[in-house]
Amino acid sequence: MAPSLSRHLLAFCLFILFFLSPFQIRADDVLEEQNLEERDAQVIAVTVYQGGNGRQTNQQWPTLRPGGGNAGNGGNGATVTVTGRRPVTVSAGGRRTTRTVTVGPVTTRPTTTRGGGGITTRPITTKPTTKADPQTSPIPGRGNSCLSTFLVIARHAADAYQGYARLQAYGIPYRVVYVGSGSVTLPALANGNQGNFGGIVVVSEVRNDDSNDGSSALKPEQWQQLYDYQVKFGVRMTRLDAYPVEEFGVTDAHTGDGCCEDTVEQLLTVTDFTGFEGVNFKKGATVSTKGLWHYPSRIIDPSIAREIARFAPSGIFKEQTTAAIINNINGREQIVFFTAWATDALVTSAYLDHVWVQWATRGLYTGIRRLNFGTQVDDVFLQTTLFQPNTVNFRLRPADLEAHVAWTRQIQGKMPRGSEYFIELGHNGNGAIENGIKNDPAGGACVPPSAIYYSSTPAEFADQEYKKPAGSGTNVWPTSPAEYSWSDACINLDPLAVWLKNPTNRDAFAHVSHTFTHQSLNGATYEDANKEIKFNIGFLDAIGFSAAKHFSGKGLIPPGITGFHNPDVLRAWSDNGLQNGVGDNSRSALLNHENEFWPLVTNQSANGFDGYQITPRWVSNIFYNCDAIDCNVAEWRSSYGVNGNAAALFEDERDVNTRSILGLHHDAYMFHQANMRVSDLPNQSTGTVSGKYSLLQFWVETVVGEVVRLVDWPLLTLKHDDLAVSFADRMARDRCNPNIAWNYSSDGSQIVGATLTTTGNRCGKPLPVTFPGPVTSNNGGRAEQIGSDPLTVWVTINGSPVTFTLRTPVKV
DSSP, rough: HHHHHHHHHHHHHHHHHHHOOOEEEEEEOOOOGGGHHHHHTTTTTTTTTTTHHHHHHHEEEEGGGGGGGGGGGGGOOOOOOOSSSOOOEEEEESOOOOOOOOOOOOOOTEEEEETEEEEEEEOOOOOOOSOOOOOOOOOOOSSEEOOOOEEESSSHHHHEEEEEHHHHHHHOOOEEEOSSSSSOOOOOOEEETEESEEEEEEEEEOOTTTTTSSSSSOHHHHHHHHHHOOOOOOOOEESSSSOOOOGGGGESTTOOBBEEEEEEEEEEOOOOOTTGGGBOOOOOOOOOOOOOOOEEEEESSSEEEEEEEEOOOBBBOOOEEEEEEEETTTEEEEEEEEEEOOOOHHHHHHHHHHHHHHHTTOOOOEEEOOOOOEEEEETTSSOOOOOTTOOOOOOOOOHHHHHHHHHHHHHHHHSSSSOOOOOEEETTTTTHHHHHHOOTTTTSSSSSOOOOOOOOOOOOOOOOOOOOOOOOOOOOOOOOOOSSOOHHHHHOHHHHHEEEHHHHHHHTEEEEOOSSOOOOOOOOOOHHHHHHHOOOOOOOOHGGGGTTTEEEEEEEEEEGGOOOTTTHHHHHHHHHHOOEEOOOTGGGGGOOOOOOTEEEEEHHHHHSSSSEEEEEEEEOSTTTTTTTTHHHHHHHHHTTTOOHHHHHHHHHHHHHHHHHHHOOOHHHHHHHEEGGGGGGGOOOOOOOOOOOOOHHHHHHHHHHHHHHHHHHOOOOOOHHHHHHHHHHHHHHHHHTOOOOEEOOOTTEEEEEEEEEEOOOOOSSSOOOEESSBBBBOOOTOOOEEEEEEEEEEEOOOBSSSSSEEEEEEOOO
């Protein structure tokens, strides 16, 4: 089974298990009106939906990826019980392990099944019988202002995530109301002339689970309540996974038929950007609908419906058909998508999310749309025994790095205006000393005359989340030398070190510690962990990395992503001035389950130590012990039991990682030194990319190529420490609960400005507010506009609301 299919199935199965836990809110539970004020203070933290955990499934799928900083250090796959139809893949820190499990029937709502290709919504038995769009009542007058909080209306948590995932990514506040088969009361939509919600998202029409006719669980009078609110406050509605009905000014293109089975492609294209020009998509770009059941439609009333996206011909659909529309019905505006949604699994949904966010907000929101893209390379200066041939050890050469320097300029030239990309190297200094001594057969140049070797093997644990008692364990490091003391003469015997000492070469990369010897730290003592850091600091200083343009001295890449449950290790890191380390997104214990865009901060209960930051990091299907495509494909097949070729492997990498990047995840990606071999390789091909490239280069060319095919957004690399700060700042900002109110003109026809507030109107970090155009004053904030990205003003709020005035008002 293809990894992409197993990934989606496991994600869904774990999702169901998670949300059927005793902590689950019933489907017909709703946030009560009287609790609105209290709960609004928590919307960004997503703590109001399920016992303090509002995060859904999109952190489940990384468990399908190889774990650990060094895949060889991982444990065995964990056995899980799931409901499904195919073998699933699970991981517990090492390489992912494919197991076939005993499964039962898939329990689904009447209109939906979930298959290996993502979410595949099947046809409802009849057209919806509840009128989808009652006539909007004429309401005189416009409200004075409106908060930007979005109201997300869904049947259950799985649907709700589809509605709020991208809002959370931007940092836009939102509220979720669950509408099940029972009666439900909508929250107060307005307080007098101030609207409480700046946008409404309805997922799957909140179809009634107790009915097979596709009717909505919202009563007609509740729909009318929403529609009247829209007109009064100029608020736009988004409808995801809707059926084409006459009230939208459309009908199904082929009566009663949707499209398509997993093997059938019907490409989707955004055709009209009017009203959301700031989304900055590449015009004419197509995205796949495989795995997304959808309803090709045709417009029957162009007076109220305008096509914004269409499906290409396929199967029984011989002509282009409508995929999405914007309605203007008696002054009420809505955007409607006639396709299922799977933003946690498929690129297409993550991509289209930006359409409705840009349109519904009119480009004015608290938060920011930003792409960060980082590639970290572990184990530099060490050698790696290859998977194939397994008798060969590989170590980077200067020629390999020279090729990457030249290529970095080339790939940045392919990125949108404003982009900045560089590779980050994680260093293990003991490897340079070993190589220097090897090149000093007569002796004398290297003092001491030996690198660090252990008298015994460092403690290893099959359980990557093993919690080591403080003070336990046995030292494995030698007692001498007591500190880093090798001379420059020894370092200069290593050609790789000599090349990197050159400031021009050095500054073409970013640099961070990966510890001195790469000792596994799950069972390490304080003394050993302290030496691993101190010795590597000495090496980084000696070789000149600490003076580099992009040097990170406050964090590290832990060896094998070990040590995060070892209080002695965390104390040693902290004692040496380190404050952060990257984790492994395939390990749930290293993720923040309150908000997927936050780092995890260690605590006594889980880690034995308070306050150390774990910054999330993605893993890929580029294996640590492969140096070329043939090796990597062979290990991929061996690990997952698949028969795919290089094209299939890189197609999977393209889709999975483009979805994450367009989902605005800023996590860096993990690679290893063997993945940079290139200088002595022949031309290779992945099917879509061909040339004399390393595995790292093939991966970046593939993923970046797809991102820039779709969007014209700059890609920005942050060095390790700066990325850690950005994650910490994001969490701090969100906890301030920022929001803006749109301020209307006296006649209500325009948005003339916005007022920023937080809890107590204070926040320790500058807050981003994004605008559709220039403002009359930045109010002491820092204006930022990179490439084609929109204007964002980073402003400090210190006791009073901050009001901005638009130079060009926005029509409502």
